[in-house]
Amino acid sequence: MHSMAPHAEPRTGQTDTEQSMPLAPILDERIAHTLATRPALLFDLLTRYGSPLNIVWPHALKKNVDALQAVLNAHHVRSEIYYAAKVNKSRALVRSAVEAGVGIDVSSVHEFNDAVTAGATSAHICASGPAKTAVFHRALISNGALVSVDSVEELQELETYCANTPGSRVRVLLRYRPQGSATSRFGMPAPGLLDCLHKIAQLPECMLFEGFHFHLSGYGHASRVEALRELVAHIATARRLGLHPRTVDIGGGLPIRYVESTEYANFLASQTKKHYRNASVPGSFYPYGGSIDACGWLQQLLAAECVPGLSVAQYLRSQNLTLAIEPGRSLVDQAAISVFRITRVKRLGIANYVVFVEGSSFSACETWFASEFLVDPILVPQPGGPSPVGGHVQAYIAGHSCLDDDVLTNRIITFPRLPQAGDLLVFANTAGYQMDLLENEFHRHPMPRRIAATYTAAGAIEVSSDDNKE
Ligand SMILES: Cc1ncc(COP(=O)(O)O)c(C=O)c1O
Numbered sequence: 001m002h003s004m005a006p007h008a009e010p011r012t013g014q015t016d017t018e019q020s021m022p023l024a025p026i027l028d029e030r031i032a033h034t035l036a037t038r039p040a041l042l043f044d045l046l047t048r049y050g051s052p053l054n055i056v057w058p059h060a061l062k063k064n065v066d067a068l069q070a071v072l073n074a075h076h077v078r079s080e081i082y083y084a085a086k087v088n089k090s091r092a093l094v095r096s097a098v099e100a101g102v103g104i105d106v107s108s109v110h111e112f113n114d115a116v117t118a119g120a121t122s123a124h125i126c127a128s129g130p131a132k133t134a135v136f137h138r139a140l141i142s143n144g145a146l147v148s149v150d151s152v153e154e155l156q157e158l159e160t161y162c163a164n165t166p167g168s169r170v171r172v173l174l175r176y177r178p179q180g181s182a183t184s185r186f187g188m189p190a191p192g193l194l195d196c197l198h199k200i201a202q203l204p205e206c207m208l209f210e211g212f213h214f215h216l217s218g219y220g221h222a223s224r225v226e227a228l229r230e231l232v233a234h235i236a237t238a239r240r241l242g243l244h245p246r247t248v249d250i251g252g253g254l255p256i257r258y259v260e261s262t263e264y265a266n267f268l269a270s271q272t273k274k275h276y277r278n279a280s281v282p283g284s285f286y287p288y289g290g291s292i293d294a295c296g297w298l299q300q301l302l303a304a305e306c307v308p309g310l311s312v313a314q315y316l317r318s319q320n321l322t323l324a325i326e327p328g329r330s331l332v333d334q335a336a337i338s339v340f341r342i343t344r345v346k347r348l349g350i351a352n353y354v355v356f357v358e359g360s361s362f363s364a365c366e367t368w369f370a371s372e373f374l375v376d377p378i379l380v381p382q383p384g385g386p387s388p389v390g391g392h393v394q395a396y397i398a399g400h401s402c403l404d405d406d407v408l409t410n411r412i413i414t415f416p417r418l419p420q421a422g423d424l425l426v427f428a429n430t431a432g433y434q435m436d437l438l439e440n441e442f443h444r445h446p447m448p449r450r451i452a453a454t455y456t457a458a459g460a461i462e463v464s465s466d467d468n469k470e
Helices: 029-037 040-047 057-076 093-097 109-117 134-143 153-164 190-202 222-240 261-270 294-303 312-318
Strands: 053-056 079-084 103-106 125-127 146-149 169-175 207-213 246-247 305-309 322-325 338-349 350-359 378-380 393-398 407-415 424-427 449-455 461-465
Touching: 029 040, 040 053, 040 338, 040 424, 040 449, 057 079, 057 093, 057 153, 057 294, 079 093, 079 246, 093 103, 093 109, 103 109, 109 134, 125 134, 134 146, 134 153, 146 153, 153 169, 153 190, 153 207, 153 222, 190 207, 190 222, 207 222, 207 338, 222 246, 222 305, 222 312, 312 322, 312 393
Parallel strands: 053 449, 079 103, 079 322, 103 125, 125 146, 146 169, 169 207, 207 246, 246 322, 350 393
Antiparallel strands: 053 338, 338 350, 338 424, 378 424, 393 407, 449 461
């Protein structure tokens, strides 16, 4: 099924100087090969599961774990990796993390249940988040999972729980709010941390203190090193109080690269408001083409000076401390693509178009955060569709709802040819918060499907449901 584009002979796009610079996605080799050689498979899957379709590739997660583990091993630090399950609703990815031998960072009782179902043992589950419910606390404590305590109030609640539940003991980390994050609502500044340390020292029968935790916004390693430096004094205080910190958990925030750094820098340097349909350049972006990836980040963190004369790795070793990390996005690098079917291509001006897709921007949701997914979608023409017409054209991409702001891109993208209704747009590398984070059933459209794809030894692709639907 396809319909013709609105004009048989569209005019080509604006002049080159007005076109925005390309942002070609970095794509896993096997996925790229599949897209290039087997487009019919994608069309079949969309026919079967509908649009948009989120295809998860769990094989990628193990590769990412191994790469980070190699950096940690090279620095001889004792380490624990917890996969931050919040990054994607996929259960296949949680299973893949357990199979790769890493723990799971959970932020709700539902994520906790998924982790247990996937086979994670409580010793390898760590719970973060500022507002854990009583049900969540109970599940964590009764199973012996590690709880990162966000506030003096949360510690009080745990104390009450233990007092009312004879024989219970809770394993705790204390979440620190570094000086550089003074306005954050997460974690505790030094005075709260000290109150908690004193309280825990008085309650050895119901609290097992394991160490400190933080998770910071942003993607720089320098802010994490600074937070670690601030924690040095608190680690010493804990020991003076007779406690035995064994872990420092530095959260997530390890960056990934979606596009080549040079291409990204060129894009940023040349973009103007003319490249956006709303004539506005967003104030901030994820570092889509940053200069370092997750392994480089970890390497730089471990090598940075922590205390005079000792790097982070040396300090951790000297204190017999385990470094825990909770990567979300960086463990799902290249672990999903999201595919939208084009419903209509509508001409808006002399040279510009809007491409409507079947699906909404609640799926690829950066525009709802006043930002933009700075990665070009890949246009996959419908096999047997009309012959390509015209040269480069410019278009932004809109979702199918009646909301004016339902746009997958405010950015006006340059396409190599005029997209046609029935063609597909593939958004690469969407597993990290870019799939169905805000998705709902607006207009009563069913939730987009999520399937897991695996390559067999013979190179075939097997797919299975990853959202409890058939
Ligand atoms: C406590 C905590 N840990 C880990 C993560 C994962 O962060 P990222 O996906 O940037 O690695 C988050 C994300 O919000 C978080 O809040």
